[in-house]
Amino acid sequence: MTGAVSTGSVAGCISDGADGEVSIGEYTGDEVTLEYATAPLFGDVEDELIESLRNAGLNENIDIEFSTGVWGADDQQDRYTQILQAGRSTPDIMLTNFAYTSAFAPREWLVDLNDALPQEKLDELESEYHETMVDAMRWEGGLYGIPQFVDIPTILYRKDYVENAGYDPEEENWSVEPMTWDRFATIASDAVEANDVDHGYTTTLNQRTIGHQTGYEKVVTMGGNYFGEMANQHGPIGDRPVTIDDEPVIETLRLLRTFMHGSDDAHARSDLDGGFLPSAALGWGTTCLLYTSLSG
Incomplete structure (x- = not known):
């Protein structure tokens, strides 16, 4: 987030x-x-x-x-x-x-x-x-x-799960060195397989959050931004560049489809691990996400 x-x-x-x-x-x-x-x-x-x-x-x-x-x-x-x-x-x-x-x-x-x-x-x-x-x-x-x-929310992870999958968060400096979404996908997929769990990643992707929180963070890390420059964020309304069909937004949607439906999906990336994000996340808000995390 x-x-x-x-x-x-x-x-x-x-x-x-x-x-x-x-x-x-x-x-x-x-x-x-x-x-x-x-x-x-x-x-x-x-x-x-x-x-x-x-x-x-x-x-x-x-x-x-x-x-x-x-x-x-x-x-x-x-x-x-x-x-x-x-x-x-x-x-x-x-x-x-x-x-x-x-x-x-x-x-x-x-x-x-x-x-x-x-x-x-x-x-x-x-x-x-x-x-x-x-x-x-x-x-x-x-x-x-x-x-x-x-x-400043963060992505939290089960340390025991990733260690069971053969990863060492301290040795790889996860706390201070950011990773790519491709690397994240590989780790999440390996953690699902190593621990026999249903999901490797849960997040909120409902109508609001996919546009301005959890979806937007991925657009930014792909090099994109709504309306282009930050100076355009508050307006003037009707006179800003349209960026919803720019490559970073399209790549974000393909990334999320891969996370959710796997690489066999018609619009997914064939070179990326996936299938570890539940489709129920499309209806989750931040409160629902908290409950799912607390319930394991």
Whole structure:
């Protein structure tokens, strides 16, 4: 799975009550409660989060209420879309994936933090945060989120299984030296045969993740990228190069078909080991994948 930047975004639902427009001004010190829609793991440590916010300067008259739901790219964007389309007054702050920027910002659902933060805070974002993380939250000059954490998933493997297949991960420096997908396929196939198991590789390949997570990581490692250069990622919509039929995307699809159906498949690679990825992965999200991993 590819890494993702999760951010805190301010929903554009702060209104002066007249025309529904966002009204931003200096805090007057009145008692106020803000709702922060976040992931369950943060809701479990809300006391610690409140303490951290106070230590960082949060006014004592500002209270934070945390609301949590099922967290995952598969359904979180849909949930936020329903909330924002309905014009609900809460939540005020949302934990989002950076990929939501291009969907929410053009609809004016989020506050442009260039208008909300003092210049010293904007300068701090520029100087103390990773440039790529901050740029992922920009849309046509606006800034619509602050990076909260970076998620860097990895491919986990059963060390005993690969050792049974004759491999030595330490000797071959697997932890620091990346391998090709061809090499990965050979190892996965050998592990299936040596351990008499059904699958050598499980991942999420449902309608969403095949396009922007587990499928996209393979497109990138094949030398491709959606819309070409990174500068094109957020737009302008309708005026970006179409790369879905470029060779890296086609090779990625052939790779995945080989992993799933084996080299005898009509669209697979005949020179690659395969048949170790279950077709059920086409319906798995990240939560289902976790359950399959825990159940062995």
